[in-house]
Structures are given as C-alpha cells and as structure tokens.
Amino acid sequence: MTARFNHTIIASIDAAEMAEFYRDLLEADEAPSWGPFVNVQIADGVLLQFAAPPMEFPPQHYAYLLDDAHFDRAYAKITDRGVEHWADPQRSRPGRINHEHGGRGVYLLDPSGHYLELITQPYL
Template identity: 70%
Template sequence: MSATFNHTIIASKDRAESARFYRELLEAPAAPSWGPFTNIQLDGGVLLQFAEPPVDIQMQHYAFLLDDDLFDRALARLRDGGIEHWADPQMRRPGEINNEHGGRGVYFKDPAGHAIELITRPYL
C-alpha cells in the first residue's frame, strides 16, 4: 500500500469552536471524538483532530482543495461571517480572491489564528 494522509492534530484555543468552524466552512461531518480531541472527517477518511494544548499556539498553515461549488459556499460563509480574507498569503490584497494555478484561492485565519488556504485547483 502506498502512503496516504490519515489525520492531523490542529492546536485550538477552544477545540469545540474550531471543530464547528471547520465543519460549517467545509461542510464536513463530525466524527467520533475521544480524550482531548474533537474530530471532524474529510473525504478519504482523513480526520482533523482539534485539541487545546497547554502551551502557546504557534501558527500553522493548512490548505484545502475544494470543488468550485463548495468554494463559492465557503467564500460566502467567510464574507457573511465578517471574516477577513485575502487573495495572497502576505495579506496585501484584502477582500479579494486569486486566480492562480488555473483556479481560485483565498487565505484567512481560523479561530486559533492558523493561516488557512482554500483552493479550487491543486498546485501540481
């Protein structure tokens, strides 16, 4: 079997709030949660596990590949929720999206301050 991505732990200030944010934005179902984790499930069985570490949270970057329809709905949720977003990771083009790599993309911060990217076409 070749390697596939299975799960990651995303540090959160409030794991329930972060899980809800991603569930709503990505239209992803909740998954069984246990111990210090609140989980959601993406296609392919990939788990996003949200936990509240006892240390300061360092910003991470997470990118999600969406189809065009889900991208439109997610972008509408960002705008409707008043969530600041940018066309670029340097945050120089506020309120815009980009049209790079033959698709569309947007950057924003999640409730814990992580840099999130939504794209409609993979880079490769």
C-alpha cells in the same frame, strides 16, 4: 506509492469552536471524539483532531482543495460573516480572491489564528 494522509492534530484555543468552524466551512462530517480531541472528518477519511495543547503554539498553515461549488459556498460564508480574508498569503490584497494555478484561492485565519487556504486547483 502507498502512503496516504490519515489525520492531524490542530492546536486549538477552543477545540469545540474550532471543530464547528471547520465542520461548517469545509462541510465536514462529525466524527467520534475522545480524550482531549474534538474530531471532524473530511474527504478520503482524513481526520482533523482539535485539542488544546499544553503549551503556546505557533500558527500553522492548512490548505484545502475544494470543488468550485464548495468554494462558492465557503466564500459566501466568509463574506456574509465579514471574515477578514486575502487573495495572497502575505495579506497584501484584502477582501479578494486570487485566480492562480488555473483556479481560485483565498486565505483567512481560523478562530485559533492558523492560516487557512481554500483553493479550487492543486498546485501540481
């Protein structure tokens, strides 16, 4: 199998704000931007492109695999800044993390209302 994930466009109310949010939380690298896109790059050269779409957009779900130390830093930012978060995607366990799949996980919303999931172990 040779297919690898390369990039995605994430619909954004404010592309610059979204790029900064993801760059900070995911400790992502800056990347050159062009046209309507404000870009950041995460591991393996994956490009996240933030842009305002020409129409309303439904919230999407984006999950990121972090190592334990990065998860600790990200979770500290979430709690220090008072960002609402949950241990589950149904948002029934507020202010907590989960310990599923042999690791830890947390759910939160980004500035444009997309559902983020940070996990320390992959599901498979």
